[in-house]
Amino acid sequence: QQQVKQSPQSLIVQKGGISIINCAYENTAFDYFPWYQQFPGKGPALLIAIRPDVSEKKEGRFTISFNKSAKQFSLHIMDSQPGDSATYFCAAYTQGGSEKLVFGKGTKLTVNP
Amino acid sequence: NAGVTQTPKFRILKIGQSMTLQCTQDMNHNYMYWYRQDPGMGLKLIYYSVGAGITDKGEVPNGYNVSRSTTEDFPLRLELAAPSQTSVYFCASSSNTDRPGANVLTFGAGSRLTVL
Numbered sequence: 001q002q003q004v005k006q007s008p009q010s011l012i013v014q015k016g017g018i019s020i021i022n023c024a025y026e027n028t029a030f031d032y033f034p035w036y037q038q039f040p041g042k043g044p045a046l047l048i049a050i051r052p053d054v055s056e057k058k059e060g061r062f063t064i065s066f067n068k069s070a071k072q073f074s075l076h077i078m079d080s081q082p083g084d085s086a087t088y089f090c091a092a093y094t095q096g097g098s099e100k101l102v103f104g105k106g107t108k109l110t111v112n113p
Numbered sequence: 114n115a116g117v118t119q120t121p122k123f124r125i126l127k128i129g130q131s132m133t134l135q136c137t138q139d140m141n142h143n144y145m146y147w148y149r150q151d152p153g154m155g156l157k158l159i160y161y162s163v164g165a166g167i168t169d170k171g172e173v174p175n176g177y178n179v180s181r182s183t184t185e186d187f188p189l190r191l192e193l194a195a196p197s198q199t200s201v202y203f204c205a206s207s208s209n210t211d212r213p214g215a216n217v218l219t220f221g222a223g224s225r226l227t228v229l
Contacts, residue, residue, distance in 0.1 A: 009153060034217070043117075043203050043220030044156070089155060100146075100171070101218060105155035 003027055004092050006104030013111050019077040021107045023090035026071065030092040034101070035064065035075050038087045047088070048075070080111045115139050119204050119221035126194040126228045134189040134224050136204030144207045145187040146171075146218065147179065149200040156203065162187055194228045201225050 034049035158171030
């Protein structure tokens, strides 16, 4: 049972383009949605996160859009750069729950120069 | 500040051998986790701990054991290694708080294990 579905599995974007990664969830008890970024040979690191009481959160070139009614959220990377090439994981969590993050399967992003 | 430290970084095991992956954190985090990462499969939780002396199974615990005798250390034991355990293993930790969105995981750099 996959609680968080992520797509696409891989994504190739030209420098300066917009990268979009989508995630969907079923469990309405989730109330915290982080995105993790992982570079080759490294562990994942928190990139940006959102709670369902807001529809959008922006940090620099990275934006999370959240649609509570559709149970979907997405990561947008504006002006994508080769340095953004990494694997991105969406995740979901229930505050006060089992303290376990549920991760999507990841999206490998390649930004060509 | 070292964060989460994992050793070894690489290891090759023969089928049936046993070994321990070490994990230590210096952030005084209550929560610690072990994940395995396989290509295209994301991160799967093996075991986790909410504090010293307390551990619980995650999604894929079979073939593994853990212990948590101190806040800092959370070793993962592989008994009778099998080729299916070939993977990259990540240890992570987080603080225990009720603040929304506070469960930020800090990951180690990973341990790549190959079982032949």
